[in-house]
Amino acid sequence: MARSLPGFLALIVAVALICCSFAAAASTFQPISESHRSAALETFDRSYGSLEETYEALQTFDVLGVERKPDVGTAACQSVSQTLVSSSSTLKDIFYALKVNGVLKCEVDADSVEGIVSTLQTAVGSASSLLEFYHSIGGLVLVKNQALKDDLYLADAEGVFRSIKALSQSDGRWRYSSSNPESSTYAAGLALEALAGVISLSSSEIDQSLIGTTKNDILKLFERVEKYDDGAVYFDGEESDAHENQGPITSTWSVIRGITSFAAVTSGNLNLPGEKILGLAKFFLGVGIPGDAKDFFNQVDSLACLENNRVAIPLILSLPATVNSLTRKDTLKVKVSTVLGSDAPPLKIKLVRAKDTPAIESQELKFDSANKVHVLDTLEKSVDVGNYIFVFEIVFNDPEHKKAYAVESKTEVPIFLTGAVKVGNAKIAVLDSDLGSIETQNLDFAGENLVSLGANHLQKLKLRFQLTTPLGHPFKPHQAILKLTHESKVEHVFVVGNTGKQFEIVLDFLGLVEKFYYLSGKYEIQLTVGDAVMNSFFRVIGHLDLDLPEAPEKAPRPPVQPADVYSRYGPKAEIAHIFRAPEKRPPQELLRLGVNLKNFPSAAAPAAFAALFHVGIGAVLLLYVFFWLKLDLFTTLKILGFLGVFLLFVGHRTLSHLASTSSKVKSA
């Protein structure tokens, strides 16, 4: 029997929603509550641009049971009628107009219905992309569910099924069209919903093998889920330029819609593990209150789909209060409900154990049918203050429910048990090494009396007290601090030590003289005791007149207490930056043709040699000219011999002189 989404969403509206107030829950999930409803009013309190936005707002109000403004309804109905009558409406517009109609149940006349149905049927026949299939088939399903037309069937449903199936990929995702290789999880959700629509609109049975392969696709898709540590499970979206809305919230919403609608129209199991369905519910509950309207709608719509689906209905175990006071004799209340807060089937909750605390035994919680909570009221007799992690287990009264519902096998919940911790046996005394205790005063933390003591640097101050829990055991808090403040606002902090049964601190002033900067005078004594599970306090116990010797010359001065606390944030001294002098760069030298007279030795003797060197070379070249003109080889060679020897001698002198000067320059 084909179940339609708008149908059982209307069912949900009829269910009473229980509101629960709760303290901050550490790692538990809470079902939808009153704060969601007020947030919905705020988020959707604006004018809606398109039919899509109108539908999202109306659907959210519907699921949460929030009353919408009356003019919104009439305006939306007008827009719906216009869209359904107009021949220029796109498939998407018609689809969302029908969706809005499903929520508002406007009056739609039969002629426009006929026109719409024929448009949609033609669109199905000629559709080629996934979005065209989705909008046209979705529209026809909506028409059928709103009973606007009887006997509505798809011609060639199996062919349409195959065409949609052809766009699937082996990893479970779907492509948008056969020409575009882009695929996404969001598209997979749309495709599954469209396939569910085809099955519901077909007049005859679709081939079971096709349905079987689709179920395999769903299983493959679920292999792609991402997990958080707290058990939440979601689908990560894909980046896409062409299509927006590919984030995790939208992709997960789309898949949830797809599988719940597919499971609604097919017989047999989808074989999806219950933890994954529960994980999807946890993901959306863990989002809290989204700020964006689209995310809000996606969250609420997904939870509405999960509330009453045929795969497995997730049940959430939540505690209205995780902080319980033993002194006030609070009882621990535990609630099990669906994601939207509706009642769960009859079941029992067992406290299996508390982690790391063997003293707490396994016990069953009593069900209070008036308030629909399970109560544990034996706590204060056996359990002391502290923070624990309780492990709960859910057992259904009817074992058949185990298949239909998805619950966590063992839920771990952090619990704070607080109580009033009594301070007893408090004594403060000034001790003298010779005389023993000079004065001992009993401290009464309840009263307002301040003690007044006097001491000098040879004496000691001793403070002692005990802390007892409501059950009579000694208690060790997180902090026990004693603070002495001088008149000049100089403070000294000491940690009070614990000797198992009691707290004690002894301040030996002889050793503390330097620490106190030799400041004599009146010191205020303040005791701070704090922990998460007790009634923490800090109290001024009294005053101490301390007499310390004079400070020597080199004693450390006490730190200057800033008169104005914010003066340290004033502007600092200006920093002048020193830049390095720029490097000397050689002058830009372009290539010049000329005589390079650099390195011509300036001293007399080497200069003469250098000049002779050049003259010698010139003479040889002149000789060659003569050789060519007149002389013969042998004469030339004779003269060349003489000139060569001379040139060698002179050249050697010059060049070695040059070499020595350049090596001097290099080493210098």
Next chain:
Amino acid sequence: MGRSSTVKETQALFQSLRSAYAATPNNLKIIDVYVGFAVLTAVIQVVYMAVVGSFPFNSFLSGVLSCIGTAVLAVCLRIQVNKDNKEFKDVAPERAFADFILCNLVLHLVIMNFMG
């Protein structure tokens, strides 16, 4: 699209060559100019011969050979004088210059003889 990218690449190549060459020391640049001058002279002689004819052939040969020879000697000088060249670190540039002068004189003697 491909052509303009290769043009751009060659332009970039020339730019980098030019900037790298500007960094060479001046004495090497002078030697390079001398080599260029020698080769240019050789080319002019070849062109002249192609125009006018190769008679007398020995003159042509000696002229071209003198240019090429002095160019080769200048290149050897450049190699030996270049400070970046590690193989010739021990050879003082003045010694290399003396070799250059000597070899050039010998070359020109031979050329003068051959020229006739």
